[in-house]
Every structure is written in structure tokens, then in C-alpha cells.
Amino acid sequence: MKNIDWKKGLPHLVAILLFLGLTITYFSPIMFENKDMAQADLISGAGWGNDAKQFHEETGEYTFWSNAMFGGMPANYAYMPRTNNIFERFSKLVMFNLPPIHVGVVFLYLAGFYIFLLALGANPWLSIIGAIAYGLSSYNIIILEAGHVNKALVMATMAPVLGGILLCYRKKFLWGSLITLFFTGLNVLWNHQQISYYLLLIIIPLAIVYFIFALREKKVKDFFLSSGLLLVIAAIALLPAADRLIPTADYSKETMRGGAVLQQTATGEKSGKSGLDIDYAYQWSYGRLETMTMLIPNFYGASSHYNIGRDSETYEALKQTGQAEQFSKHAPMYWGDQPFTSGPVYMGAIICFLFILGLFVVKGPEKWWILAATIISIILSWGKNFMVVNEFLYNSLPLYNKFRAPSMALVIAGVTMVALAIIALRDILKAEDKKAFIKPLYYSAGITGGLCLLLALLGGSLFSFTSASDVNYPQWLLSAFIEDRQGMLTGDAWRSFFLILLSAGGLWLYLNNKLKASYLMALIGLLVLIDMWTVDKRFLNNDHFMPKQVAKAIKPTQNDLLILQDKDPNYRVLNLSTNTFNESATSYFHKSVGGYSPVKLRRYQDIIDFYLSNRGINMNVLNMLNTKYVIVPTENGSTVQQNPDALGNAWFVDSLLWVDSPDDEIHALGTLNPATMAVVEKTWKENVTVEPVVVGDSASIVMTQYTPGKLTYQSHSDKARVAVFSEVFYKTWRATIDGQPATPIRVNYILRGLEVPAGQHEVVFECVDELYLKSARWSSIGSIFVGVILFSLVGLLIFTGLRKRKETN
Incomplete structure (x- = not known):
């Protein structure tokens, strides 16, 4: 205890206590009155993966697929908690485990920026002022009210990452490595790639400027030594987030952010290159x-x-x-x-x-x-x-x-x-x-x-x-x-x-020597606090807090209750009474044709653009998606209409229309009767050995068991048939017939198809994301590796600190 410099550590303790005090005071209704914010984006997005969440709560298992919106999507982007990532458990410590998470984020804003300013050479009191200015800047608070928690978390790591980088360039390698590794790891773990990209746009000019100054001062070797160390740290920091980064990179190719599937858009324009x-x-x-x-x-x-x-x-x-x-x-x-x-x-x-x-x-x-x-x-x-x-x-x-x-x-x-x-x-x-x-x-x-x-x-x-x-x-x-x-x-x-x-x-x-430095800092600190606090309160104040059960409640409408009376839950709902493809409240209660997701499948968006948008709604497309109910607007609100022509969970078709390209395939849907014919791109032809013929009344295929990631059907037919399933095709789905592997094909641009042999058979589709499972294992191992490095760096800092103090004494 004698070796601890309490005087030197006091300002840092004051800073932590002040940051905690400011955070708790601002969010006092949450901390002391059992209230919370409604957070519109979280509520509107609650339906995204809600079925996957319910499945986990009921069974203790995770599913790789959610049928809640857009006909079905991979679930690990909506609800896939980590269970073996040690590094993520560490992450809660930097927010003092303040509940709920958006309260902890504000503390992290403040503490992270404080670290950054210390690295810039500011004294603790100036660093406190800067931390308050940043932590309480209006955008940082407004996004919490909106529910953009992941964005806020990643933003909170930007400043300390920069602080760690600066320390490395100043040859303070132990502190620089510790701070950079920890906060870069959090930055990628919390997974908001756009904010991480913006961080990179700060780091690049920083590195360029330091390189220019290194050339001037003939310290290029030192620059490359620090830069090399930082690149190694960055690579290591990616490891705990492997279960996010690798599957996301793979999946993004299939989303709106990936390349275009079609040569022409629904409006006849030439499709652009990859990206939005x-x-x-x-x-x-x-x-x-x-x-x-x-x-x-x-x-x-x-x-x-x-x-x-x-x-x-x-x-x-x-x-x-x-x-x-x-x-x-x-x-x-x-x-x-x-x-x-x-x-x-x-x-x-x-x-x-x-x-x-x-x-x-x-x-x-x-x-x-x-x-x-x-x-x-x-x-x-x-x-x-x-x-x-x-x-x-x-x-x-x-x-x-x-x-x-x-x-x-x-x-x-x-x-x-x-x-x-x-x-x-x-x-x-x-x-x-x-x-x-x-x-x-x-x-x-x-x-x-x-x-x-x-x-x-x-x-x-x-x-x-x-x-x-x-x-x-x-x-x-x-x-x-x-x-x-x-x-x-x-x-x-x-x-x-x-x-x-x-x-x-x-x-x-x-x-002019009429005011002491301490008084100046106190004056500016107080003015900054008043300035930022009062503006923030315009956009997030006590009126935005309400009892938790009210804030997070998502209540079914009368239309929802009416639809939920259907004893067969395996159908879809199209809600035209709201912004159909920019809301997910419907997905909270039903399997929705619409929804909201930043990672919507590209092919599904094409279907929306061609057949479910302002250009008009194609009922055959709705039928093949098994859309049993449509909520339509009325003068007095909205009402439910049942669609008697919904084709169900699966059916046999009597003919296939083979086409040369995705463009031909999606255009064919405009006139196709999906009840009797399926359109298929010729690239799948080798997976179909028989041509469908007219199916007699005795032929049938019905769903017998449902979970979000596993669908079981019983089929009966006199001859081999091609079945169409009202489920979105994606590469992580595996099919078996009587336990033997079978190869599904993509039909009708977005749906699954399968050749089923004659007789009675059990057909099973199961979603297994092998890439995610491998990445999760790498992530768990990587989190342990990063944890060991972080503890080693802390140990080295303690050892070198004690040794320096001993040498000084």
C-alpha cells in the first residue's frame, strides 16, 4: 500500500465517481423508479427474430433461422446470444455492469473519452471537461432514446482506441497495447460496421500525418515499429468477434448490400454494382x-x-x-x-x-x-x-x-x-x-x-x-x-x-493573470456541463421514461388477436395498414411477408420491387408465400381479410418452366400459376431427374412438425414428384428424405423445391450454419487468447510500475 501514489490516482477516482454520478443522475428514473425508455427502434424491431427468441426461451436451444419477417431470414443476425465468449463477459466491466445497457453506454462514453484525452497529454481535469462534452453531445444521447444501442456502444470505443494508438506512436507500448487491444476488440465485437469504418477514417489521416512527421524528424523506423505493432494488435482484436465477422461477410453477399442478382431492376433500369x-x-x-x-x-x-x-x-x-x-x-x-x-x-x-x-x-x-x-x-x-x-x-x-x-x-x-x-x-x-x-x-x-x-x-x-x-x-x-x-x-x-x-x-x-488556471477549468467545465445537459434534456428528459412494463410492452391489436385464433399457426400475414416493409411489429405476433431489417435478402427485395410494392400486388406471389391473412386499411382503421387461395406449406406442381437467367425467372412469375407450375433456372437442372406430371388427388405433402429451424413433412404420391415449399431458399438449409440427404433446388426465384420419390416419405428441412459454428469455436478460442494477453499486459504494467518505484526510492 505504501507504493501507491494516492495523490496521483485521486483525479482518476474523482473522474470515475463523477461519471457515475452524472450517468445515474441523468437516468435516475431508470435507476431508482423502475422506469425505462420506449426506444422506438427497439420496439419496432422487436419482431425481428422474436420467434427465435421464444424458441430459445422454451427449449434452451438456438435456431439458425427466423420466419418472423420477409418470408424467413438467418436468425443469427437477430437473436443469437454468445454463450462461450469470455471477452464479451469482460466487456460489461467497463460499464460497471450498469443496468440497463444504455445507461452503461453513457458511462463508457465518458470514461472512454477521458482515456483518450489523457493519452493526448491533457491533465485529468481538462480530460473530465472533454469527456463531459463528448459523452453528453446531443447525437450520443438522442440515439439512445431511439434505441440505437449497438451503434452507441461502438461509438463509445472510438476515442479509447485512438488513445491507445497515440500511446503506441509515443512508444508507451504496454499501455498503448492494452488499451488498443481491449477497445478495438469491443469495437468489432459490438458489431456496427459503419461506425467502425468511420473510426478507420480517423486512423488513416492520423497515421499519414504521423508518418510525415516521422520523415521530417528522421524517425521512420519508430513509426513502422509502432504501426506494425498496431496491425498485429488489430488482427488479434478481431478474434473474439469471428462469429460475427466471418458469417456476416459471407451473408452480406446475399443481401441488399451485396451484388445485384438481376441485370435489370423492376423499373427497367440497369442494375448497379454491389452495394446499396x-x-x-x-x-x-x-x-x-x-x-x-x-x-x-x-x-x-x-x-x-x-x-x-x-x-x-x-x-x-x-x-x-x-x-x-x-x-x-x-x-x-x-x-x-x-x-x-x-x-x-x-x-x-x-x-x-x-x-x-x-x-x-x-x-x-x-x-x-x-x-x-x-x-x-x-x-x-x-x-x-x-x-x-x-x-x-x-x-x-x-x-x-x-x-x-x-x-x-x-x-x-x-x-x-x-x-x-x-x-x-x-x-x-x-x-x-x-x-x-x-x-x-x-x-x-x-x-x-x-x-x-x-x-x-x-x-x-x-x-x-x-x-x-x-x-x-x-x-x-x-x-x-x-x-x-x-x-x-x-x-x-x-x-x-x-x-x-x-x-x-x-x-x-x-x-491577463486575473484568473487562476483551476478557476478557469472549473468555469469552462461548468459551462460545458450546463450547455450539453440542457440541450440533451430537450430530446431525452423525464417525460420519455415510463414504467418498464409499459415502455417495453408490445400489445396485439384486435386484428392480431383475430388472426391468432387460427389453430394452424403456419401461415403468413401481409400488413398493408402500415409501412409494410419498414416495420416489424407484425412480425412480433405472426410470420410476416413484410418486416424491417438492414440485412434483407437481395432476392426478397427483388420480389418486393417487382410484385409487392407500389407497382401493384401480385396475388399469385402472395399465394406461393402462403399468405393466409391480409390486414388492409379502412376509413376507420384497418381490418383483416382472409386469402382463400394461399397455397399452404407445400404442394406438388405438375410442370416446370426452365429459364436461362434470374431475370427470366422473376419475369415469369408475373404470369405463372404457382399452384401448378414452378419456374426454375437451368443451373438446377441436374438436380431434377424426372419431369413432373399431373398429380392425382391421392398425392399430397403436408407439414407435420414445425420449429423455426426444422420443418418436417409427410409426402404421399404414386410417382416421383417435384414439391414446392412456401419457404425462402437459403444455402444453410439441408434436406433429407427418410433420413437420407437430398438436394433442394431454388424455384420461383426465392422458394425451395425438392424432388420427392414415389411412395410415402418423411421430408425434413433443417437449417445448420456450419460456417457460424466454426466461427463460434474460433471466437471462443480467440476470446481466451485475447484475455490471456490482456491479463499479461496488466501484469507487466504492475511489475514495471513497482520496479520503477523501487528504483526511484
Whole structure:
């Protein structure tokens, strides 16, 4: 105990306790009142893999297939908990096992950024300020309210990964290796590849800048030594996530993010190369002027469902209608370029001011890689609003066309802007010549504060304050919207102006020896906390918390209850009363034709585009998917219609139509009667030895047993027949007839087919993902290996620390 430097460790203990206190206070309704957030995306996505989850809860076994949505999909992307991954169990420690996980994420935001800033050479008190600025930045909080927990987890690892890398480049190899390995492992384990990609877009300019400085200082050997070590660490960090990375890489080829199957789309256009369609991918593009929300949060009206309050013009305008109270709580104040938004990306007025100050005062490599990454972030976030660059990047950057919502790229700036802001304070507090910083202070305060003042005075007259969606509202209500939007911009412009004025004033007093450094840090820390906390509370406050049983409840509608009375559960439901292919509530109770998933099978999307979209619904396609019930909208809500022509779980066809290509196959479905004929691509011909003939009444094939990943049928026929199954074809399904392996074929573009011999037979389809099983074994072994390395590094750090202290004494 005598060898412990308690004085040196005290600030870190204070930081941990403060981060815990802030997190617990913000989420006090969860921690102390047994409440939770509804988290819309989690609720809407609850149906994804719900049958797989129920199967596990009932049997203790996992299934590789879920039939909940889109006719069926691999389940290990929706519900496949790890059971033997030791490293994942370690991951909970860094969040102090705070329940539920989204509370722990905020602590990890704070702690992770604190580590990053310490690695940048900031003192603990400045690091605390920066951690608060980052951890409470608006986007980081808003995504938790929406339910984007995995995204938030991976974002929380970005800063500490960068911190570990910086330590390695500064030859602090033990600490650098420990931090980089642990947090990179978490980054890939928590599996949000788009955020990991953005992290890489920070690391690349960082490495380039450090290489340039190494050339200047003739330290290229040191650079390559550190870089080589980091590459080894990165490779090792991938091991615990092998059960995610390897199957995902394989499966993605079959999804919308993979290559096109067809030569022509449903609209007759030539299919693009692999990746998402650029128009779809760039829907959520940040407007160029919208970037001002980083400085002024309500510049663009905040949110598409903003609580504008009773003191608003909107509330006054609606008073006579009796709708003012309810409408004003979810008012469409946002008037930017995105289809809709839950809130702005606000970096903090003080952080923006200090970031600009950092561009003037910070020297060395940090400024340049931070500036480069920030510019990349903003340009990427503009998406379709800066196509002269972004179209080229979309078609040229490796893997970039697999991702959507370019506005998300601002997570890079979220890290880099806070970093440079704190580095600026670090350098100012370390400098002996304080007077050298006065002019840069004037410049940066003038740029940011002056812009805020200009918008506070004139902003209400500079813009239209209208959006394309405003056409849905009468002019008298739109006029109220415009007045409120004007007030929101000018009000927040004044707010940002005074925050910048106060923080710049504190810096001016310090530079003129009228304020101590400790008081300056306390002032800026308090202002940053007030700034970020109060903006966050606009978008996630106590009104968003409700009793747990209410927050997470998914109640069946009357239509659901009516359908569930069917004693045969093995049918599908098409819900046309909602956004059919962008919701999964239906999948929570039924096997749905629709759904929502970012990893939808490419072939299924083609079927939607051709036969289940705005072009019209083809009943034969619904019949072959065994769509027994259709929920249709009515004037008073919705109602259920039964489809008497649904073809059931399996049937024999009397003829096959052989075609040359997938395009021919999908076009043939437009006129095909799937009850009697199946269309098959000629590549499967070697798996069919008999031509179907007309089936007599005695021939039948029926499902006798069902689990999500194993389907059993009994067949009876006088001759060998080709059976069609109303199940989505995928390569992980294996077929047997009376226990002997059989080869299924793909028919009707997406369904399974199988040649069944004459007589009575048991046909079994079972989904076994061999690649996943192998990857899971590698993942378990890899997690142990990484754990051993991490414990070894901790041991070495303790040993070297004790030895240094002994030598010093």
C-alpha cells in the first residue's frame, strides 16, 4: 500500500465517481423508479427474430433461422446470444455492469473519452471537461432514446482506441497495447460496421500525418515499429468477434448490400454494382447549412416531433381546435434536408469556439490529423447535398457503398472537435507566454461569437423556414410554424453567443493573470456541463421514461388477436395498414411477408420491387408465400381479410418452366400459376431427374412438425414428384428424405423445391450454419487468447510500475 501514489490516482477516482454520478443522475428514473425508455427502434424491431427468441426461451436451444419477417431470414443476425465468449463477459466491466445497457453506454462514453484525452497529454481535469462534452453531445444521447444501442456502444470505443494508438506512436507500448487491444476488440465485437469504418477514417489521416512527421524528424523506423505493432494488435482484436465477422461477410453477399442478382431492376433500369442504391443510401444526408447545428442546436428546428411548449405560436394557433396540447408536444419543427430527424448534431457552442481556437494555437501533428478527419466527416455527412465529391467517394471508397445515412459520419467530428478543443486548453495552460494567445482568442471568439450574434440579430429574416413536408398543413398553421422556427433559431443563437462570451471572457481573464488556471477549468467545465445537459434534456428528459412494463410492452391489436385464433399457426400475414416493409411489429405476433431489417435478402427485395410494392400486388406471389391473412386499411382503421387461395406449406406442381437467367425467372412469375407450375433456372437442372406430371388427388405433402429451424413433412404420391415449399431458399438449409440427404433446388426465384420419390416419405428441412459454428469455436478460442494477453499486459504494467518505484526510492 505504501507504493501507491494516492495523490496521483485521486483525479482518476474523482473522474470515475463523477461519471457515475452524472450517468445515474441523468437516468435516475431508470435507476431508482423502475422506469425505462420506449426506444422506438427497439420496439419496432422487436419482431425481428422474436420467434427465435421464444424458441430459445422454451427449449434452451438456438435456431439458425427466423420466419418472423420477409418470408424467413438467418436468425443469427437477430437473436443469437454468445454463450462461450469470455471477452464479451469482460466487456460489461467497463460499464460497471450498469443496468440497463444504455445507461452503461453513457458511462463508457465518458470514461472512454477521458482515456483518450489523457493519452493526448491533457491533465485529468481538462480530460473530465472533454469527456463531459463528448459523452453528453446531443447525437450520443438522442440515439439512445431511439434505441440505437449497438451503434452507441461502438461509438463509445472510438476515442479509447485512438488513445491507445497515440500511446503506441509515443512508444508507451504496454499501455498503448492494452488499451488498443481491449477497445478495438469491443469495437468489432459490438458489431456496427459503419461506425467502425468511420473510426478507420480517423486512423488513416492520423497515421499519414504521423508518418510525415516521422520523415521530417528522421524517425521512420519508430513509426513502422509502432504501426506494425498496431496491425498485429488489430488482427488479434478481431478474434473474439469471428462469429460475427466471418458469417456476416459471407451473408452480406446475399443481401441488399451485396451484388445485384438481376441485370435489370423492376423499373427497367440497369442494375448497379454491389452495394446499396445511391439514392436509397443518401436519403439521410445532412444539409450543408444544417452543419450550423453543431454551433446552434435549434438552427434547423431541432426535431420532426419537437415539444414546442405552450408559449409557442403553434400552440396558440391550435387552441381553438382542441388539439393544441397534444400537437405541440410533437410539432414538426424540423425544416432541413433530411426526411425527418429526432434531433440535431450539436457539438456545443463552447467546443466549437475552442475548436476554432485550437486551429490557431495548436502546433504539431495533432492539429493536422484532427482537422483532416473533421473535414472528411463534414463532407461525407452532406451526402447527396455535395454529390460532386460524394458520388465519387461512394463509387470509389472500398466498402463505402454498403452503408446508408451519411449524416452519421458526423460521429467523426464528434470525436475530433472535442479533442482539438481540449488540446487548445492544454497548450494554453502549459504555455509560459500567455500574451501570445490573446489575438487567437479574439479571432476565434470573433468568428464563432460573431456568427452567433449575426444570426441572433438577423437570422429570422435570412431563411424561408419551410420544408417540403409543410405542404401538408394549412397556411394559418404553417405561419405559426415559421414564427416558432424563427424564434428557435434566434433564441439558440443568443444562447450560444453568451456561452462563447462567458468562456472567452474566462480565457481572457486567465491570459491577463486575473484568473487562476483551476478557476478557469472549473468555469469552462461548468459551462460545458450546463450547455450539453440542457440541450440533451430537450430530446431525452423525464417525460420519455415510463414504467418498464409499459415502455417495453408490445400489445396485439384486435386484428392480431383475430388472426391468432387460427389453430394452424403456419401461415403468413401481409400488413398493408402500415409501412409494410419498414416495420416489424407484425412480425412480433405472426410470420410476416413484410418486416424491417438492414440485412434483407437481395432476392426478397427483388420480389418486393417487382410484385409487392407500389407497382401493384401480385396475388399469385402472395399465394406461393402462403399468405393466409391480409390486414388492409379502412376509413376507420384497418381490418383483416382472409386469402382463400394461399397455397399452404407445400404442394406438388405438375410442370416446370426452365429459364436461362434470374431475370427470366422473376419475369415469369408475373404470369405463372404457382399452384401448378414452378419456374426454375437451368443451373438446377441436374438436380431434377424426372419431369413432373399431373398429380392425382391421392398425392399430397403436408407439414407435420414445425420449429423455426426444422420443418418436417409427410409426402404421399404414386410417382416421383417435384414439391414446392412456401419457404425462402437459403444455402444453410439441408434436406433429407427418410433420413437420407437430398438436394433442394431454388424455384420461383426465392422458394425451395425438392424432388420427392414415389411412395410415402418423411421430408425434413433443417437449417445448420456450419460456417457460424466454426466461427463460434474460433471466437471462443480467440476470446481466451485475447484475455490471456490482456491479463499479461496488466501484469507487466504492475511489475514495471513497482520496479520503477523501487528504483526511484
